Amino acid sequence: MIEAEVFRALADPTRRAVYERLAGREMTVSELKSGFAISQPAISQHLAALRGAGLVRERRQGRHAYYHIDPRGLAPLLDWIDRYRAFWPKRIEKLKDVLKGMDP
Amino acid sequence: MNHETEPNDATESVIVECELAEPPAKVWRALTEPALLASWLMPNDIRPDVGARFTFQAEADAGGGIIACEVLTAEPPHLLRYSWHGADAHRDASDRVLDSVVTFVLTETANGGTHLRLVHDGFPSGALQSVARFASATATVASLEVERARRRDRRSPVANAPARGGLRWVA
Numbered sequence: 001m002i003e004a005e006v007f008r009a010l011a012d013p014t015r016r017a018v019y020e021r022l023a024g025r026e027m028t029v030s031e032l033k034s035g036f037a038i039s040q041p042a043i044s045q046h047l048a049a050l051r052g053a054g055l056v057r058e059r060r061q062g063r064h065a066y067y068h069i070d071p072r073g074l075a076p077l078l079d080w081i082d083r084y085r086a087f088w089p090k091r092i093e094k095l096k097d098v099l100k101g102m103d104p
Numbered sequence: 105m106n107h108e109t110e111p112n113d114a115t116e117s118v119i120v121e122c123e124l125a126e127p128p129a130k131v132w133r134a135l136t137e138p139a140l141l142a143s144w145l146m147p148n149d150i151r152p153d154v155g156a157r158f159t160f161q162a163e164a165d166a167g168g169g170i171i172a173c174e175v176l177t178a179e180p181p182h183l184l185r186y187s188w189h190g191a192d193a194h195r196d197a198s199d200r201v202l203d204s205v206v207t208f209v210l211t212e213t214a215n216g217g218t219h220l221r222l223v224h225d226g227f228p229s230g231a232l233q234s235v236a237r238f239a240s241a242t243a244t245v246a247s248l249e250v251e252r253a254r255r256r257d258r259r260s261p262v263a264n265a266p267a268r269g270g271l272r273w274v275a
Contacts, residue, residue: 080190084118085118088222088224089120090165092120092220092222094143094144094145095124096122097144098140099126099130099131102133102140
């Protein structure tokens with residue numbers, strides 16, 4: 001399920017940090033790496049996970065690959081919160097009815 | 105409906121507040137007795153003791169499946185907090201990314217009723233928070249809002265109801 005993939009991808013603090021840096025601007029892997037104390041292969045692995053979850057896209061230009069975030073990838077998170085924004089007010093209305101019907 | 109939205113510092117929470125005619129002790133029962141709770145929320149086996157684990161059988165509007173909970177705070181009849189692990193998280197016990205927390209605060213009002221404040225927060229490991237914080241400094245936030253509005257437009261009238269509490273993209 002893509003929703004779970006998105007959550008899982010962003011649950012890792014390093015991966016989230018990678019995502020945050022890319023939210024600032026498009027970068028190559030080596031540009032990205034300069035901000036982290038981890039190896040380039042590790043960065044690439046995080047990028048692969050983020051791409052797999054639809055959070056990051058790759059753009060190839062010549063020999064270079066550039067990475068940028070895709071805001072639409074966050075939609076599952078927004079949906080998840082929206083679900084509860086609809087859910088709770090409805091349930092609180094039901095709670096009011098239940099309270100009226102309870103013994104003193 | 106007289107829910108009100110209160111500004112808050114959280115970037116990601118759902119808040120519902122309302123006035124109830126009944127006193128806190130009675131509202132507390134509706135929150136903590138399984139049969140009563142089931143009649144307005146969902147089937148459950150709640151036990152309002154700190155550390156007690158219980159589940160909700162989630163209905164479709166809560167995503168279906170099982171919601172696994174653990175009581176974090178229970179101070180009758182004023183404060184009840186429990187963790188809320190959505191259905192997806194439950195597929196794999198080690199998958200904790202969907203953790204969130206539900207808090208009920210009951211305050212007695214001057215006329216003997218209850219002011220109820222419900223907060224559902226702690227959404228996906230703070231991911232949205234950090235992203236929103238960062239994105240707010242960029243044009244990214246604009247496209248997020250567009251996407252969000254587009255998705256909301258497709259929804260039913262109930263889901264379209266004005267946001268009560270909810271996600272805020274300001275840092």
